[in-house]
Amino acid sequence: MSGREFFTARTLAEVRAGFRPAHRTPAERVPLAEALHRVPVAGITAPADLPGFARSTVDGFAVRAMDTYGASDALPSYLDLLGAVRMGAEPDVAVRAGGCVAMPTGGVLPPGADAVVMVEYTAETMPGTIEVTRPVAPGGGLVRADEDVARGGVLAPGGRPLRAPDLGFLAAAGVTEVAVHRRPRVAIVSTGDEVVPPGTARLGPGQVRDATASALAGLVADAGGEPVIAGIVPDEPGALKDRLTALLPESDLVVVSAGSSVGTRDETAGAVAAVGDVWCHGIAIKPGKPTLLAECAGIPLIGLPGNPLSALVVFGQVGVPLLWRLAGCESPPPQPSTRARLSRDLASAAGRLDVVQVGVRDGLAEPIFGPSALLSVLTRADGYVIVPEPATGLDAGTEVEVVLYR
Amino acid sequence: MSGREFFTARTLAEVRAGFRPAHRTPAERVPLAEALHRVPVAGITAPADLPGFARSTVDGFAVRAMDTYGASDALPSYLDLLGAVRMGAEPDVAVRAGGCVAMPTGGVLPPGADAVVMVEYTAETMPGTIEVTRPVAPGGGLVRADEDVARGGVLAPGGRPLRAPDLGFLAAAGVTEVAVHRRPRVAIVSTGDEVVPPGTARLGPGQVRDATASALAGLVADAGGEPVIAGIVPDEPGALKDRLTALLPESDLVVVSAGSSVGTRDETAGAVAAVGDVWCHGIAIKPGKPTLLAECAGIPLIGLPGNPLSALVVFGQVGVPLLWRLAGCESPPPQPSTRARLSRDLASAAGRLDVVQVGVRDGLAEPIFGPSALLSVLTRADGYVIVPEPATGLDAGTEVEVVLYR
Numbered sequence: 001m002s003g004r005e006f007f008t009a010r011t012l013a014e015v016r017a018g019f020r021p022a023h024r025t026p027a028e029r030v031p032l033a034e035a036l037h038r039v040p041v042a043g044i045t046a047p048a049d050l051p052g053f054a055r056s057t058v059d060g061f062a063v064r065a066m067d068t069y070g071a072s073d074a075l076p077s078y079l080d081l082l083g084a085v086r087m088g089a090e091p092d093v094a095v096r097a098g099g100c101v102a103m104p105t106g107g108v109l110p111p112g113a114d115a116v117v118m119v120e121y122t123a124e125t126m127p128g129t130i131e132v133t134r135p136v137a138p139g140g141g142l143v144r145a146d147e148d149v150a151r152g153g154v155l156a157p158g159g160r161p162l163r164a165p166d167l168g169f170l171a172a173a174g175v176t177e178v179a180v181h182r183r184p185r186v187a188i189v190s191t192g193d194e195v196v197p198p199g200t201a202r203l204g205p206g207q208v209r210d211a212t213a214s215a216l217a218g219l220v221a222d223a224g225g226e227p228v229i230a231g232i233v234p235d236e237p238g239a240l241k242d243r244l245t246a247l248l249p250e251s252d253l254v255v256v257s258a259g260s261s262v263g264t265r266d267e268t269a270g271a272v273a274a275v276g277d278v279w280c281h282g283i284a285i286k287p288g289k290p291t292l293l294a295e296c297a298g299i300p301l302i303g304l305p306g307n308p309l310s311a312l313v314v315f316g317q318v319g320v321p322l323l324w325r326l327a328g329c330e331s332p333p334p335q336p337s338t339r340a341r342l343s344r345d346l347a348s349a350a351g352r353l354d355v356v357q358v359g360v361r362d363g364l365a366e367p368i369f370g371p372s373a374l375l376s377v378l379t380r381a382d383g384y385v386i387v388p389e390p391a392t393g394l395d396a397g398t399e400v401e402v403v404l405y406r
Numbered sequence: 407m408s409g410r411e412f413f414t415a416r417t418l419a420e421v422r423a424g425f426r427p428a429h430r431t432p433a434e435r436v437p438l439a440e441a442l443h444r445v446p447v448a449g450i451t452a453p454a455d456l457p458g459f460a461r462s463t464v465d466g467f468a469v470r471a472m473d474t475y476g477a478s479d480a481l482p483s484y485l486d487l488l489g490a491v492r493m494g495a496e497p498d499v500a501v502r503a504g505g506c507v508a509m510p511t512g513g514v515l516p517p518g519a520d521a522v523v524m525v526e527y528t529a530e531t532m533p534g535t536i537e538v539t540r541p542v543a544p545g546g547g548l549v550r551a552d553e554d555v556a557r558g559g560v561l562a563p564g565g566r567p568l569r570a571p572d573l574g575f576l577a578a579a580g581v582t583e584v585a586v587h588r589r590p591r592v593a594i595v596s597t598g599d600e601v602v603p604p605g606t607a608r609l610g611p612g613q614v615r616d617a618t619a620s621a622l623a624g625l626v627a628d629a630g631g632e633p634v635i636a637g638i639v640p641d642e643p644g645a646l647k648d649r650l651t652a653l654l655p656e657s658d659l660v661v662v663s664a665g666s667s668v669g670t671r672d673e674t675a676g677a678v679a680a681v682g683d684v685w686c687h688g689i690a691i692k693p694g695k696p697t698l699l700a701e702c703a704g705i706p707l708i709g710l711p712g713n714p715l716s717a718l719v720v721f722g723q724v725g726v727p728l729l730w731r732l733a734g735c736e737s738p739p740p741q742p743s744t745r746a747r748l749s750r751d752l753a754s755a756a757g758r759l760d761v762v763q764v765g766v767r768d769g770l771a772e773p774i775f776g777p778s779a780l781l782s783v784l785t786r787a788d789g790y791v792i793v794p795e796p797a798t799g800l801d802a803g804t805e806v807e808v809v810l811y812r
Contacts, residue, residue: 033620036628088598088599088600088601088610089611090612143780148781156785165621168621172714175604206513209577209578214573216574217573218572229439306511334810336743338740372463374549374553375575376554
């Protein structure tokens with residue numbers, strides 16, 4: 001227990017604005033079925049017009065719009081039924097003045113027609129004659145050949161994770177493979193002589209199972225990364241440095257889940273300084289102050305606090321946006337949240353951002369306090385409230401935004 | 407184009423309350439690393455107390471709290487330094503009256519001690535003597551042996567998808583495998599003679615690529631299901647019925663993405679009626695009215711409208727909650743949302759729920775209109791606004807909740 005820590009903490013805003021390693025994962029091509037939430041390296045454009053032909057959007061009759069002008073129940077237009085369009089087939093009949101062609105929804109508009117009148121406003125009064133009781137404007141009842149997207153238009157923008165409807169739009173355009181950023185590989189290194197693998201059935205005196213690595217792996221997966229659990233490094237001089245040196249070349253981000261004593265923290269700081277440039281050591285956030293950020297040959301490294309709760313809070317605030325950026329996405333997807341009223345006063349120091357775990361019930365956010373050594377504080381919470389840096393606290397009854405866990 | 411449709415539409419609330427097939431997916435055991443967002447079949451309990459020993463939460467000195475009472479900068483307590491606790495090891499020294507033992511964060515509390523005073527409030531004024539300048543209460547600076555959870559206590563409740571921190575908590579307790587509901591298998595059947603696979607390079611006249619199946623697969627995956635794209639069924643009598651009969655035994659949910667013409671819709675309704683009980687044909691929702699719900703030998707079936715946009719809206723409103731329920735989760739995880747003001751009036755019929763796609767910019771929700779045949783309406787949207795059944799519309803400027811896509 002040699003020293004104490006003296007470091008100037010950076011605010012979270014400073015970290016987000018200033019700690020921006022330029023590394024991005026390279027592109028890879030993946031089939032559409034594996035592209036959900038992946039980030040296109042560039043805008044994906046349409047190889048051809050969509051739908052590619054003027055297409056009926058209703059069941060009804062293809063007409064020349066002008067033939068229906070003025071039509072009403074009292075004074076219908078009467079049109080000759082010239083034929084029918086079959087689904088998925090080229091029309092074998094054209095529409096001429098005073099004529100119409102029966103159309104299924106989705107059918108190809110026949111030549112000569114410029115609108116489709118809905119079947120609801122028609123009746124076949126005599127065989128071969130269709131009575132139309134409502135006018136339709138040109139373009140009514142159909143989509144144009146390039147109305148969904150014109151050739152060369154953007155199907156999905158670069159830098160924004162692909163959503164389910166995007167996959168549909170790409171499929172419609174015949175794009176079955178997309179160039180996306182490779183998932184960032186995140187090496188998760190645990191340290192501490194007291195830390196043993198989760199599979200350890202019986203704990204020795206003072207031992208704890210590695211909780212942080214499994215939880216971090218979940219957060220990494222949720223943020224589109226590929227977690228690589230890289231084991232537990234003992235508190236021996238040089239051991240962590242050696243492990244980091246081996247992991248850096250095959251990682252896009254390295255996360256060190258530090259032992260929680262001052263001794264292990266010093267060890268981590270020393271090892272990181274030996275393999276890269278420390279950007280800051282300390283963030284003005286509670287819990288989570290003793291966080292270390294570094295860049296090692298272009299690869300970002302986060303040294304997390306030893307307490308699991310603190311580690312997960314910091315990774316959520318710092319690691320998750322960083323992870324999305326590594327995959328080419330500057331604005332991470334929105335998180336679920338709700339408005340609620342604080343059930344009690346929250347104290348906070350000015351200049352420090354507080355992340356407070358809360359349960360939410362009946363519109364009331366109830367803070368869950370407890371040592372950050374306890375994971376149960378986090379698993380009992382429905383989400384968290386942020387008390388921003390300038391605030392010295394929030395009064396009971398204040399309406400707050402609760403970011404919800406999912 | 408034989409008939410028109412006459413059906414009584416159910417409201418979405420009626421569907422959610424009334425269409426509740428009892429089928430649940432069976433349990434399976436999965437390793438922790440694959441358990442993220444999976445639904446435990448029952449509460450998972452702790453096999454032993456956690457952390458299992460009284461554990462220091464600070465760097466400092468284990469003491470008998472009473473020996474520090476009244477201590478201050480002006481009048482410190484002086485304690486004999488009896489030894490030190492090593493991380494991950496049984497203490498080899500006890501604390502007696504007037505004595506203290508050096509403690510790292512996370513160390514095992516030695517016998518005789520009932521609190522840990524933080525190193526910040528101490529100084530080693532003479533070798534072997536520790537000066538304490540602040541009192542500590544019994545239990546201060548430590549967590550009890552069962553403070554995170556007591557043996558038999560709940561680590562994670564049944565029925566709620568596991569979140570990243572849950573994985574950490576389970577790992578801490580040595581639970582490396584969990585019993586969860588199998589992912590619901592969702593067979594996605596497309597119909598329509600005009601529909602061709604997304605890989606079709608060149609479209610024939612009137613053909614469209616199957617967009618809905620790919621997008622649905624994404625929605626299914628997002629809701630924790632396992633999509634099974636079951637191909638395109640031609641509009642031939644009996645073809646759909648045969649396909650459904652083959653798919654039902656190996657599926658937990660069957661989704662038919664219907665052709666969009668009246669003819670294919672009739673075909674779908676007939677095939678479904680032949681293999682199960684139709685629960686309703688028509689939901690009072692726009693877009694999405696011509697939706698069919700059925701139960702086939704206990705397995706739910708959703709017949710979706712033919713337009714991709716309508717199909718995806720309905721699946722989001724009806725299929726997603728159903729899918730979670732099949733996996734044992736009654737309350738789906740929260741979705742991201744934001745409050746915004748409507749940029750313009752929205753009209754709606756009373757008794758019908760409208761799902762309106764919107765873009766969101768600077769706190770303004772801008773409705774995106776367009777035929778529901780266009781997928782681009784959906785991919786251009788940031789989310790949607792719901793105009794509930796009783797409303798006849800919403801005025802421009804109304805503050806609305808926008809459910810955001812992620």
